[in-house]
Amino acid sequence: MSATSGTAAAEQEQTGAARGPDGVEPPVLEVRDLEVSFPGGRGNAGVTAVRGVSYEVRRGEILGIVGESGSGKSVSSLAAIGLLPDYAQVKGSIRLHGEELLGLDDRTMARKRGHAISMVFQDPLSGLTPVYTVGDQVAEAVRVHNPQISRAAAHKRAVELLTLVGIPDAERRQRSFPHEFSGGMRQRVMIAIAIANDPDVIICDEPTTALDVTIQAQILEVLKAAQRETGAAIVMITHDLGVVAGLVDRVQVMYAGRLVETGTVDDVYYRTRMPYTMGLLGSVPRLDQDEKSPLIPIKGNPPSLTDMPPGCPFAPRCPIAVEACDAGEPPLEQVGGEGHRAACIRAGEIESNSWTAHDVYPVSEIAHDPVSQVPREDRGTVLRVEGLAKHHPLMRGALFKRRVGTVYAVDGLSFDIREGETLGLVGESGCGKSSTLMEILSLDKPQQGTVEVLGKESGRLSNRERFDVRRDVQVVFQDPMSSLDPRMRVFEIIAEPLRTHGYAKDRIRSRVLELMELVGLDGSAVTRSPAEFSGGQRQRIGIARALALEPKLLVLDEPVSALDVSIQAGVINLLEELKARLGLSYLFVAHDLSVVRHIADRVAVMYLGKIVEIGDVQSIYRRPTHPYTKALLSAIPLPDPEKERRREHIVLQGDLPNPADPPSGCRFRTRCQKFAVLSEDDRSACREREPELRHRVEGAADQAAACHYADTEGSR
Amino acid sequence: MSLSAEREATTSEAAAEISGRWSSLAKELLATRRVVIGLAIILGLIAMAWIGPMLSPWGFDERDFTAFRSPPTADHWFGTGNTGRDVFHMTMVGLQKSILIGLCAALFTTVIAALVGAFAGYYLGFTDRALMWVTDLFLVLPQFLILAILYPVLRDQGWLVFVLLLACLMWMVTAKMVRGMTISLKEREYVLAARYMGVSHGRIILRHILPNMSSLLIVDATINVSSAIILETALSYFGFGIQPPDVTLGSLIAEGSRQALAFPWTFWFCTGLLIVLVLAVNLVGDGLRDALDPHSKSRT
Numbered sequence A: 001m002s003a004t005s006g007t008a009a010a011e012q013e014q015t016g017a018a019r020g021p022d023g024v025e026p027p028v029l030e031v032r033d034l035e036v037s038f039p040g041g042r043g044n045a046g047v048t049a050v051r052g053v054s055y056e057v058r059r060g061e062i063l064g065i066v067g068e069s070g071s072g073k074s075v076s077s078l079a080a081i082g083l084l085p086d087y088a089q090v091k092g093s094i095r096l097h098g099e100e101l102l103g104l105d106d107r108t109m110a111r112k113r114g115h116a117i118s119m120v121f122q123d124p125l126s127g128l129t130p131v132y133t134v135g136d137q138v139a140e141a142v143r144v145h146n147p148q149i150s151r152a153a154a155h156k157r158a159v160e161l162l163t164l165v166g167i168p169d170a171e172r173r174q175r176s177f178p179h180e181f182s183g184g185m186r187q188r189v190m191i192a193i194a195i196a197n198d199p200d201v202i203i204c205d206e207p208t209t210a211l212d213v214t215i216q217a218q219i220l221e222v223l224k225a226a227q228r229e230t231g232a233a234i235v236m237i238t239h240d241l242g243v244v245a246g247l248v249d250r251v252q253v254m255y256a257g258r259l260v261e262t263g264t265v266d267d268v269y270y271r272t273r274m275p276y277t278m279g280l281l282g283s284v285p286r287l288d289q290d291e292k293s294p295l296i297p298i299k300g301n302p303p304s305l306t307d308m309p310p311g312c313p314f315a316p317r318c319p320i321a322v323e324a325c326d327a328g329e330p331p332l333e334q335v336g337g338e339g340h341r342a343a344c345i346r347a348g349e350i351e352s353n354s355w356t357a358h359d360v361y362p363v364s365e366i367a368h369d370p371v372s373q374v375p376r377e378d379r380g381t382v383l384r385v386e387g388l389a390k391h392h393p394l395m396r397g398a399l400f401k402r403r404v405g406t407v408y409a410v411d412g413l414s415f416d417i418r419e420g421e422t423l424g425l426v427g428e429s430g431c432g433k434s435s436t437l438m439e440i441l442s443l444d445k446p447q448q449g450t451v452e453v454l455g456k457e458s459g460r461l462s463n464r465e466r467f468d469v470r471r472d473v474q475v476v477f478q479d480p481m482s483s484l485d486p487r488m489r490v491f492e493i494i495a496e497p498l499r500t501h502g503y504a505k506d507r508i509r510s511r512v513l514e515l516m517e518l519v520g521l522d523g524s525a526v527t528r529s530p531a532e533f534s535g536g537q538r539q540r541i542g543i544a545r546a547l548a549l550e551p552k553l554l555v556l557d558e559p560v561s562a563l564d565v566s567i568q569a570g571v572i573n574l575l576e577e578l579k580a581r582l583g584l585s586y587l588f589v590a591h592d593l594s595v596v597r598h599i600a601d602r603v604a605v606m607y608l609g610k611i612v613e614i615g616d617v618q619s620i621y622r623r624p625t626h627p628y629t630k631a632l633l634s635a636i637p638l639p640d641p642e643k644e645r646r647r648e649h650i651v652l653q654g655d656l657p658n659p660a661d662p663p664s665g666c667r668f669r670t671r672c673q674k675f676a677v678l679s680e681d682d683r684s685a686c687r688e689r690e691p692e693l694r695h696r697v698e699g700a701a702d703q704a705a706a707c708h709y710a711d712t713e714g715s716r
Numbered sequence B: 001m002s003l004s005a006e007r008e009a010t011t012s013e014a015a016a017e018i019s020g021r022w023s024s025l026a027k028e029l030l031a032t033r034r035v036v037i038g039l040a041i042i043l044g045l046i047a048m049a050w051i052g053p054m055l056s057p058w059g060f061d062e063r064d065f066t067a068f069r070s071p072p073t074a075d076h077w078f079g080t081g082n083t084g085r086d087v088f089h090m091t092m093v094g095l096q097k098s099i100l101i102g103l104c105a106a107l108f109t110t111v112i113a114a115l116v117g118a119f120a121g122y123y124l125g126f127t128d129r130a131l132m133w134v135t136d137l138f139l140v141l142p143q144f145l146i147l148a149i150l151y152p153v154l155r156d157q158g159w160l161v162f163v164l165l166l167a168c169l170m171w172m173v174t175a176k177m178v179r180g181m182t183i184s185l186k187e188r189e190y191v192l193a194a195r196y197m198g199v200s201h202g203r204i205i206l207r208h209i210l211p212n213m214s215s216l217l218i219v220d221a222t223i224n225v226s227s228a229i230i231l232e233t234a235l236s237y238f239g240f241g242i243q244p245p246d247v248t249l250g251s252l253i254a255e256g257s258r259q260a261l262a263f264p265w266t267f268w269f270c271t272g273l274l275i276v277l278v279l280a281v282n283l284v285g286d287g288l289r290d291a292l293d294p295h296s297k298s299r300t
């Protein structure tokens, strides 16, 4: 840690400042001046991933640690639980109930682990052994630390725990194997194991990142319940500012291996004093904002940990950096309210001028698209999908394959996209949105229904015509790692579509440079290979490639979900700007409803291969009528602690049903919160008749829902 | 503003990490002792095979009527054979052929395997079934029986035909492996992207799929070199291989083995060279596999 905060005075200050409401109780877990470095090997330089991090949590307290990838947030907690690989060098001190954990040997540490301190990981599958039943694994966790418990008692306790974390019919389900569980269920099992021994601290490392929003809402509920049950302190590590807003008591923001701002949730969210935190908050698209304002992108990338700038690590990206920032790393100092500290030399100024994110970050307005003034009916149709269906046969048997069922991946989908319009297609994983994309992009004849691109029907085109249509429809994929051929130079990648469509050599050169410029990359970088770029830059290259042929329709398959929030904002702004400048239409597929609200004009919500609600963004977000849309919207945590605390979440029950065996009638009825409160008579309609997608609300012309009992009253 | 947002951010951070795939690979390879030793031996053998005959005072067909079956002397470094021909010269010529055959056969094998595997894996469906049926057929047919049947036709066709024949006996396993890789690669988003921009299937296979398994193919080709040399030796030993007047290490061993005890120099020199050659090639192949296979990387 830097010299200033290392002094005794600062030390005292820190402890004093962080004292909880009940004052005297000592912290359960206390981490001080933690430093973790990984020595370099063969050709790569050593990396200091964590550079002086201090925190403490008390009983019953929830601490949020927020940061982007590479900020050291996970490493610091892995260090606390002693799970770092042997070659990592850890300095500082980690105390559990005042007892030093650093330097303990593996055996002692293993005893502590799970007993006093336990961990929930992002990927629940890696934490479970595939060959044992979940019940056995939970019982095992119980017995490891209490060997005197009998086998039967341990099993009884396991069932209790599984019930506690909300596994329905735990008595029976405990005999299942991990692979028979869905991701959300597995995460519940992991939580059950984590709380099996009444730990004092539970460290959760991005516990909901891999899950869908409705499942995330369930898991957060479970975590809250688990905390109530055990009274443990929870350290919640995440990149999602929404998740922590309503859940935690205190937040710590990490950047480049250090804490840059810490304080109570309200202080950090409403009285932000550090430009990085401001940027982070401003770069999240908001579900609760009506008018579109451009997001705040933080330019550049996090510094490489091998080659840290001497001053404030954020200085190269900070819009209000001054010369003094480069002089030395600013210490984490008290600003404003008790316990609120920020590592920025201009924090005082920010406070006295009460600057907000929009003052600190200059953001230009995005030009408005002239096409959007024209009423929708008068614009040309770019894409029309009519009754599209895609059914996969479900095969069983190794030697003689026989068909045992049908997966209804996409089942009767109809929508259209007009010129200059963005349609957001949202839904949880498994709802068929990706299958829909692939069906549209293949330009083959669909199994059922029609797909019409720019007035040309797929499957009725000659090869030549099809090739020509390809020009007008291009795609940007989710994963910037795998969407660019690692063997090719950037120039080759962007030139490929041009070559394929027969551009002249010199034309290709100038066009590639033009495209690089268009997506905000340096033209001289075209000779590099994709691996040399960061995720956000690679996504820009993907966009440049997609734009090469001047398409009319761009299909975006979760284009930002693999990026860090601050980078994501830049890409979203770029997409908006390109759309306005080039008059593009987008089909934007995403699971993140806040991103969709920000970028889309119209939204279609999918559930199990069907659209359950479609309409313009304003109507759907202000007044969702389908119970599923409501639940989805309600499940998304807002990065606003005040609102988050006041909100009533609708937590959907259970998982997505098996798409090979969808429920009769309305497919959503097994999880529908409305169905649950209907009278038995009313329910029969849901069970027997499939609700069709049609206008249900007076006054909202462009909104249709597929629900017999769609909400027609105004409020959310 | 967003357009220029990342302009300056083309950092050098990644550049240090990946300084060109091939150059870092080369560095890694040269740091592996096995590869260096193997390569050195192979280069030495190649130099010996081509330069050796020029240094030798005797010609290939020349007979020394003063020395039949003479043990190694200053005149005949490896001794002489039954008819007074210089064993050193013959061995070097045989070594040349063996190396050539090994390299060409491995090349053909890899090309056949890559094409068959990639097309089967890419198109699946009928193409796949047909190609895999052929592959399986080749796998189950008894090779020596086929050779015995084909032998009368092939015996006078020269060594290139023989090389093709070797390749036909060896490509199947690699083809199956390539097919598996192709099936996984074709789901990659960059392949999809190419497809959706209208790139033809053949081009996708050649430009995206095969280059992305090049490391596998290189390793496999290296290993095939040694298998081809051994297979050639075995066939020549049984008389199905290279026909006189051409010689290879295999035919020399076959000839020498009959009198290995009485006149060991006619047998041991060619056998020794064969073993050294195959070992060296395997060393390189192993090293390559370790360097290219991400799973075998261990942090030290």
Ligand code: SF4
Pocket (backbone or CB within 6 Å): A274, A275, A276, A312, A313, A314, A315, A316, A318, A319, A320, A321, A322, A325, A330, A343, A344, A345, A346, A347
């Ligand atoms: S110290 Fe300077 S560079 Fe760092 S955040 Fe504050 S103003 Fe920006």
Ligand code: SF4
Pocket (backbone or CB within 6 Å): A626, A627, A628, A666, A667, A668, A669, A670, A672, A673, A674, A675, A686, A691, A706, A707, A708, A709, A710
């Ligand atoms: S039709 Fe019935 S079950 Fe389906 S969403 Fe509406 S209320 Fe729920």
